Amino acid sequence: MTQALATIPGASVEQYEAPLFIAWQINAECNLNCFHCCEEAGMAFPDQMSKAQMLDLCAQIVKAQIPYVALSGGEPLICPHFWDVLEYLRKNNVSVKIETNGEFIDEKVARRLGALTLRSVQISMDGATAKSHEALRERGNWQKVIRACKLLRDTSANIEIVFVPTRFNIHEVGEAVDLAASLQAHGFYTGKLMRIGRAAQNWQKLCPSDDQYREFFAVLEQKKALYLGRMKVFNYPYDVIEELRYRLEAPAASLLVLPNGKVKLIGPLPFICGDVTVMPLTQVWRNYKKAWKDKRVTEFASRVLKNPALVAEANRWREL
Amino acid sequence: MQFAPHVKWRREKFGAVVFDTLSEKIYVTNAIGGAVLSLMAQGLDAAALIARLQQDFDGDPAQIETEAAAFLQALQSAGFLAKPGGGAS
Numbered sequence: 001m002t003q004a005l006a007t008i009p010g011a012s013v014e015q016y017e018a019p020l021f022i023a024w025q026i027n028a029e030c031n032l033n034c035f036h037c038c039e040e041a042g043m044a045f046p047d048q049m050s051k052a053q054m055l056d057l058c059a060q061i062v063k064a065q066i067p068y069v070a071l072s073g074g075e076p077l078i079c080p081h082f083w084d085v086l087e088y089l090r091k092n093n094v095s096v097k098i099e100t101n102g103e104f105i106d107e108k109v110a111r112r113l114g115a116l117t118l119r120s121v122q123i124s125m126d127g128a129t130a131k132s133h134e135a136l137r138e139r140g141n142w143q144k145v146i147r148a149c150k151l152l153r154d155t156s157a158n159i160e161i162v163f164v165p166t167r168f169n170i171h172e173v174g175e176a177v178d179l180a181a182s183l184q185a186h187g188f189y190t191g192k193l194m195r196i197g198r199a200a201q202n203w204q205k206l207c208p209s210d211d212q213y214r215e216f217f218a219v220l221e222q223k224k225a226l227y228l229g230r231m232k233v234f235n236y237p238y239d240v241i242e243e244l245r246y247r248l249e250a251p252a253a254s255l256l257v258l259p260n261g262k263v264k265l266i267g268p269l270p271f272i273c274g275d276v277t278v279m280p281l282t283q284v285w286r287n288y289k290k291a292w293k294d295k296r297v298t299e300f301a302s303r304v305l306k307n308p309a310l311v312a313e314a315n316r317w318r319e320l
Numbered sequence: 321m322q323f324a325p326h327v328k329w330r331r332e333k334f335g336a337v338v339f340d341t342l343s344e345k346i347y348v349t350n351a352i353g354g355a356v357l358s359l360m361a362q363g364l365d366a367a368a369l370i371a372r373l374q375q376d377f378d379g380d381p382a383q384i385e386t387e388a389a390a391f392l393q394a395l396q397s398a399g400f401l402a403k404p405g406g407g408a409s
Contacts (some may be wrong), residue, residue, distance in 0.1 A: 009334035009335060009348055009350060010332065010334055010335070010337055010346075010348030011348075015332065015333065015334055016332060016337070017330075017332060017333070018330075020330075020337065020339055020346065065328075065330045067328030067329075067330065067339045067341060068328065068339060068341040093328075095326050095328060095341035095342075097341075117325065119326050119341050119342060120342075158342075253346075
């Protein structure tokens with residue numbers, strides 16, 4: 001399969017000179033303590049990238065003509081270098097998506113984000129009510145999320161709502177889609193809960209039943225039809241294991257950069273294929289492409305496919 | 321002609337890749353498609369772009385014109401080009 005892909009121009013990651021997408025977790029700090037956080041965000045890493053290192057990575061992204069970067073965390077808006085990174089990338093015409101809990105978006109921040117013409121601001125809203133949202137997002141404030149969406153809407157920013165289904169909130173998905181539409185969101189994104197990080201630790205409490213998922217996807221289909229042409233309602237088609245199976249055959253042309261500059265192969269695997277603080281991005285990209293054929297990766301991945309609970313090891317990094 | 325906001329492109333050895341970052345869809349093209357995208361990025365309009373292709377590539381000029389126009393139309397239909405009066409990001 002991989003060999004067949006390689007014969008079609010542009011179909012294989014091997015054929016790309018650089019990634020097409022960088023998912024960059026710029027910090028690990030977060031003001032919340034969400035029970036389903038796949039990054040286990042909270043405290044800063046002791047070795048987080050400095051401002052100079054971040055701007056150096058930005059310069060390499062621009063030089064390599066990487067078209068699209070997602071900035072996440074932790075909560076990226078509390079990273080002291082967030083604006084430096086964001087403004088550098090936008091000034092150089094890189095499309096940027098921000099993934100935030102929305103709690104730090106006041107009038108001033110909304111105006112500043114709006115002025116940067118971002119690809120989107122993606123806000124986590126895990127409920128149509130404060131009760132559900134805050135049950136999952138310890139210390140979270142649903143009202144602040146709604147306010148952030150309204151403020152961003154007033155700047156004409158592209159808002160995307162992300163909803164993670166769990167036993168606590170899955171019944172509210174229809175109302176959450178309606179709420180996103182009323183906030184004039186560009187899109188509503190959801191998919192199955194990923195068994196990584198704190199979600200793995202709390203799996204028995206959080207993971208919806210098969211019946212709940214069936215109802216969930218049925219509601220989403222109805223909402224897709226209802227909002228067709230007005231708001232994109234998207235449910236990610238793969239769970240974390242299905243995605244891993246697919247990516248083993250066809251790795252994405254993307255890199256996942258952690259707050260300390262280490263680069264993960266893919267979220268569900270623990271492997272680190274480089275470090276942007278000590279090697280050029282071009283080297284990391286070469287390592288990434290090679291790493292997918294590394295025996296340690298393929299063997300571990302095949303174990304994960306047989307025993308999905310092993311995904312819980314995803315945040316215990318292993319250097320290749 | 322300008323690319324629509326959030327549409328990016330990059331030359332590759334096989335030709336070029338066009339990335340609509342808003343829809344997160346990726347399209348690839350061969351070397352001639354890459355040349356068209358490159359001329360577009362230089363700010364050439366359709367007529368100037370076709371004239372340049374006819375100058376740079378061997379082949380029947382009428383066929384080059386037909387194929388280039390079809391390619392530009394495909395870019396327009398896919399939403400890759402900015403609407404008149406709209407800017408590129």
